[in-house]
Amino acid sequence: MRFPAEPFRIKVVEPLKITSEQERERLIKEAGYNIFMIPAESIYIDLLTDSGTSAMSDNQWAGLMLGDESYAGSKNYFHFEETVRQIFGFKNIIPTHQGRVAENLLFSNILKPGDVVPNNIHFDTTRANVEYHQAQALDCVIDEGLDPQNPHPFKGNMDLNKLEKVIQQYGKEHVPVIMLTITNNSGGGQPVSMQNIKEVSALAKKYQIPFFFDACRFAENCYFIKEWEEGYQNKSILEIAQEMFSYADGCTMSAKKDGLVNIGGFLALNDDDWAQHITNMLILIEGFKTYGGLAGRDLESIARGLKEVLDENYLRFRINQTRYLGEMLDEQGIPIVKPVGGHAVYIDAKQFLPHIPPEQFPGHALVVELYKRYGIRAVEIGSLMMAKNDPQTGKMIPPKLELVRLAIPRRVYTNMHMQYVAEAIINIYQDREKLKGFEIEYEPEFLRHFTARLKPVQ
Numbered sequence: 001m002r003f004p005a006e007p008f009r010i011k012v013v014e015p016l017k018i019t020s021e022q023e024r025e026r027l028i029k030e031a032g033y034n035i036f037m038i039p040a041e042s043i044y045i046d047l048l049t050d051s052g053t054s055a056m057s058d059n060q061w062a063g064l065m066l067g068d069e070s071y072a073g074s075k076n077y078f079h080f081e082e083t084v085r086q087i088f089g090f091k092n093i094i095p096t097h098q099g100r101v102a103e104n105l106l107f108s109n110i111l112k113p114g115d116v117v118p119n120n121i122h123f124d125t126t127r128a129n130v131e132y133h134q135a136q137a138l139d140c141v142i143d144e145g146l147d148p149q150n151p152h153p154f155k156g157n158m159d160l161n162k163l164e165k166v167i168q169q170y171g172k173e174h175v176p177v178i179m180l181t182i183t184n185n186s187g188g189g190q191p192v193s194m195q196n197i198k199e200v201s202a203l204a205k206k207y208q209i210p211f212f213f214d215a216c217r218f219a220e221n222c223y224f225i226k227e228w229e230e231g232y233q234n235k236s237i238l239e240i241a242q243e244m245f246s247y248a249d250g251c252t253m254s255a256k257k258d259g260l261v262n263i264g265g266f267l268a269l270n271d272d273d274w275a276q277h278i279t280n281m282l283i284l285i286e287g288f289k290t291y292g293g294l295a296g297r298d299l300e301s302i303a304r305g306l307k308e309v310l311d312e313n314y315l316r317f318r319i320n321q322t323r324y325l326g327e328m329l330d331e332q333g334i335p336i337v338k339p340v341g342g343h344a345v346y347i348d349a350k351q352f353l354p355h356i357p358p359e360q361f362p363g364h365a366l367v368v369e370l371y372k373r374y375g376i377r378a379v380e381i382g383s384l385m386m387a388k389n390d391p392q393t394g395k396m397i398p399p400k401l402e403l404v405r406l407a408i409p410r411r412v413y414t415n416m417h418m419q420y421v422a423e424a425i426i427n428i429y430q431d432r433e434k435l436k437g438f439e440i441e442y443e444p445e446f447l448r449h450f451t452a453r454l455k456p457v458q
């Protein structure tokens with residue numbers, strides 16, 4: 001069997017609303033052609049994000065009923081703490097309501113203006129949290145990781161030369177932490193190899209710089225290591241995770257991904273002084289240290305989700321479902337980022353729609369068409385989201401890549417849904433010359449993609 005079938009059966013269903021193309025055409029027009037402004041109810045297949053969109057298991061739902069909502073010392077916190085400690089191994093475990101708060105707490109504790117934080121590629125919220133502290137977020141991924149067609153199996157790897165140059169250029173006292181994002185979301189959900197993790201860890205030790213993971217998709221990363229890296233085929237996912245985390249000093253985590261829950265996160269770290277300071281901050285902004293902005297029942301479902309995500313049958317299906325969608329597209333010549341990453345398929349919109357220049361947002365044009373014709377929601381990661389303006393000329397400087405991300409929620413859609421998505425994209429590809437670009441009617445000062453209004457170029 002080339003692709004494994006779903007290793008679960010469905011106990012509860014959520015009916016989807018089926019809308020007509022005319023309705024969708026009206027809705028997207030009213031939304032100013034902005035996919036974030038469409039009521040989610042009118043979307044058939046929502047591939048906007050894999051974050052907080054997982055389906056929980058019966059075991060997790062059962063855990064919700066065991067929620068202990070004591071303000072301090074909830075039993076669910078202890079279950080959560082014990083589970084995180086078993087997998088991640090870090091000494092201090094601080095719950096937060098999602099990943100970006102863990103980032104904010106960490107950076108508030110360690111960054112001063114002028115510092116730099118290297119990463120393979122920073123995710124938006126990590127970058128924003130670093131920059132908010134007047135520090136620089138630097139990307140040091142290997143060059144292969146920036147080339148959509150390069151088949152390197154671990155395109156999330158850090159380039160050790162780039163990393164060492166950064167440390168030497170700024171001085172180790174200005175690099176309070178080295179981060180590594182597993183899997184590398186902004187680079188296409190690409191994994192990092194154990195070998196690379198060891199080397200980053202050794203370099204961090206050499207300069208006595210703490211080393212942290214951005215661990216949102218850690219289990220998916222472990223599966224790729226098991227699949228592709230020499231010497232890991234006979235290890236369990238738990239053993240691989242334990243080894244991986246043993247090389248670091250801590251991690252930030254959004255449990256909305258590999259925690260298999262709809263809300264939650266944490267910061268885990270070995271340093272007691274940092275932990276104490278951060279816990280005091282936590283109490284100020286999130287809540288007491290045994291709930292950190294979450295209900296007891298949420299902590300219980302995270303504890304259960306973290307155990308379930310290590311199940312190899314689940315991960316085999318998960319990684320292969322994403323791969324299945326990618327390969328259906330690739331077989332029809334649709335340009336995608338290769339190899340397919342863990343949580344999403346990324347379409348190269350520059351190649352898909354070469355007749356639409358970056359100033360007219362080719363990725364956005366594809367996103368609008370996918371919704372209008374098929375009720376599918378994807379997200380543009382291209383010039384609408386990422387372009388900067390030249391301060392002198394005011395002209396747009398487009399990013400290197402014009403991508404459309406199809407992020408797949410965990411345990412939510414079947415492989416037949418994936419076939420539907422593939423056919424939709426293949427149909428659009430067949431008459432892609434008909435697609436037109438877009439121009440902006442209104443844009444806010446920052447993060448424009450969330451609320452901008454656009455119209456088709458005439």
Ligand code: F0G
Pocket residue numbers: 048049050051098099100101123125126181185214216254255256264265
């Ligand atoms: N780090 C990475 C690598 C992420 O992908 C995300 C979220 C975060 C941190 C922040 O976590 O949302 O819980 O605060 N990524 C989502 C996405 C939003 O769609 O890729 P959060």
